[in-house]
Amino acid sequence: MAGSCTIYTNMKFTAVEKLKERWLENSSRVYLEQWNEKFAKLVKKDEYVLDAGAGVAPYRHLFSFANYETADFEKLDKIHQPSTYICDLKSIPVEDERFHYIVFNQTMEHLPDPIAVLKEFRRILKPEGKIICTCPLFYEEHEQPYDFYRYTQFAHRYLFEEAAMEIESIEWMEGYFGTVGYQMECVYKYLPVKPAKFPIGILGWIVAPILIFVRYTSFILAGLFYRLDTRIRYTDSGMPKNYVVIAKKSSTSDAKKYNV
Ligand SMILES: C[S@@+](CC[C@H](N)C(=O)[O-])C[C@H]1O[C@@H](n2cnc3c(N)ncnc32)[C@H](O)[C@@H]1O
Known part of the structure; x- marks a missing residue:
């Protein structure tokens, strides 16, 4: 079982x-x-x-x-x-x-x-x-x-x-949207979200929900930017x-x- x-x-x-x-x-x-x-x-x-x-x-x-x-x-x-x-x-x-x-x-x-x-x-x-x-x-x-x-x-x-x-x-x-997508993907993959990861006491517990929000929003945005990049190769600014x-x-x- x-x-x-x-x-x-x-x-x-x-x-x-x-x-x-x-x-x-x-x-x-x-x-x-x-x-x-x-x-x-x-x-x-x-x-x-x-x-x-x-x-x-x-x-x-x-x-x-x-x-x-x-x-x-x-x-x-x-x-x-x-x-x-x-x-x-x-x-x-x-x-x-x-x-x-x-x-x-x-x-x-x-x-x-x-x-x-x-x-x-x-x-x-x-x-x-x-x-x-x-x-x-x-x-x-x-x-x-x-x-x-x-x-x-x-x-x-x-x-x-x-x-x-x-x-x-x-x-x-x-285009630049591809770079942004990649940056967002890195945020999703690497941003620490557990308060124990940053020993700053109570501040950690305040920051953690913000980081969780940023992390999961970045996951959504990464996919959106990757898709946008395949449609519009924007090269006028960024890198x-x-x-x-x-x-x-x-x-x-x-x-x-x-x-x-
Ligand atoms: C990131 S991969 C790229 C593979 C493929 N060209 C692609 O576009 O997916 C880099 C490749 O270069 C090979 N490589 C790295 N340094 C090398 C060297 N000094 N001589 C021969 N091959 C090397 C690695 O074994 C690896 O397969």
């Missing part, structure tokens, strides 16, 4: 968690898919594409018509798609100029030496080869201990130019959660100029 009660409670718990997850489905996933889909349209059949730092390779389906390969160091305790190359991105075991395109999503912040990796990308890209790089400006620490930086648009420009890559565009990936960079391998003469 106790067993079936536990199963029922667990099922209820899982269903509630699933509902919460669905409500907080973040708009970045939608935009990541859209930007990568647009990039995939540049690729011709049988051209070579590397997904660098592929993880579970969530955009593999967009490149199924091409020669799609993946590289990842697979050091984290998480599920990976088996990588074509298990390696550090600083040293990818392929010949020079193998790839027409590189897909580089949500990975640059995890690299201690991003310039070395961008130079390696330059080596393995064909002349005029292109890269899509999406990378957070505003996001909590994740995949620890391999989480090193957050990048402004100026940092992107600096790093790509240091590696003799020509920037074609730097844009906000989502992006991620930037998306499209860059091209510049000519050999440029590389000499940059000492690459």
Whole structure:
């Protein structure tokens, strides 16, 4: 009897968690898919594409018509798609100029030496080869201990130019509503609501109901802002959660100029 009660409670718990997850489905996933889909349209059949730092390779389906390969160091305790190359991105075991395109999503912040990796990308890209790089400006620490930086648009420009890559565009990936949604989600996830968590006596008991109200309101608002962001990509003020960079391998003469 106790067993079936536990199963029922667990099922209820899982269903509630699933509902919460669905409500907080973040708009970045939608935009990541859209930007990568647009990039995939540049690729011709049988051209070579590397997904660098592929993880579970969530955009593999967009490149199924091409020669799609993946590289990842697979050091984290998480599920990976088996990588074509298990390696550090600083040293990818392929010949020079193998790839027409590189897909580089949500990975640059995890690299201690991003310039070395961008130079390696330059080596393995064909002349005029292109890269899509999406990378957070505003996001909590994740995949620890391999989480090193957050990048402004100026940092992107600096790093790509240091590696003799020509920037074609730097844009906000989502709109500001996506960033607000994420901030609200963090409030919901992390705001302490138990008076015992802040030892300030009676004040704790006064503050606690306010924090509970803010926390649960933030849950509702997070889902609303994520949905709003998928409909209106507002970029006139605020800050992006991620930037998306499209860059091209510049000519050999440029590389000499940059000492690459
Ligand atoms: C946040 S995940 C992104 C995965 C995937 N690109 C995506 O968009 O979902 C970052 C990935 O980069 C890989 N990674 C981090 N540092 C790396 C390094 N120095 N060399 C190779 N892979 C690395 C991690 O194993 C992880 O799979």
